[in-house]
Amino acid sequence: GVREGRIARVRYTTDGCWSSILSGSAAASLAEGMSVDEASNLSQDDVLEAVGGLSEESRHCALLAANTIKAAVADFRVQRAESCGECSREDCGGKTPLQGESEKDFADRQGIQRRLCRIKHKIVVLSGKGGVGKSTVAVNLAAALSLTDRRVGLLDVDIHGPSVPKMLHMEDVQLELEGDTILPMELGDLKVMSIGFLLRHADDAVIWRGPMKIGVIKQFLKDVAWGDLDVLVIDCPPGTGDEPLSIAQLIPDADGAIVVTTPQDVALADVRKSIDFCRRVNLPVLGVVENMSGFTCPKCGEHIAIFKQDGGERMAAEMGVPFLGRIPIDPAFVEACDEGRVRIHKAAGHPGIEALSKIAEAIAVALP
16 A cells, blocks of 8 residues: 555565565565655665575575565556546646646546656757757667666657667567557667657658647657656757647656757757747756767877867857767767667767767766
């Protein structure tokens, strides 16, 4: 039982060996008094410490006990999420309809809220202009965060130009359904969803007006089984149109946006508009990333500012938002993305990957 966010009582039964009984009892005792989030992080080592250690052949009993508690917590969260009206959160906006809201719109909003309340942090990746490497930053940021023992999702809402499937070498995968629920694609611990998974051929054009785009974004938030996530990274198309506006309105509690630019003035002018957009829709700006920030010759070591340099940092200072870092032009990095080999932990020594890793670390530290 759970009372006021704390686990008041745990029953653990098993017909296993003495080590299983001992581990189960220890796990139940540990869980009682914990918050639901704390219990979901119960580990094998916690149980082993509580029982005073087990022989090598019995250590799996501690792992089984910890995983059983985690599964019970996950079931509790699902049951709680299925009944928004009974949620104990006072600040939850999914309990009652808004003034003038239709029954269908309320049901959609409540369905989205049920999914989002299981996701701790939502980060939106924006750019004012196309071709600045926004999707590259979003994909590698999600991959880097997943390496910090966080449960991460990556949502691609670039309806007309989805790049995520290509970058993750997932062009030919087929979506699976469980009733009315869409199962996200999984790449290791990373959960992924993109309109690209719904196209018959990668070259198919999506010719939709605003209402259809908004509808599919709602579906990605409401019907995809994201489960419990620490972070959801959302890759938006360039500009300030339907897709980023829909995300800002459908996820009013998003942690903020990362705005990607290149150093030259043409790109910076549009990025300023993205920052203004964030302020108008009450979306915090987590920071600016300057991509394609110079190139260092691998033979002579000379650094060349192909698209100028430091423009992103100057613009961030002028607009009063954080500057997160620079990502240089890195041919090996570009080739890896084109070939779907985004494995940020296997690319040490590449300047682009190392720069993105530092940016991801800064963002990870900023997230509670």
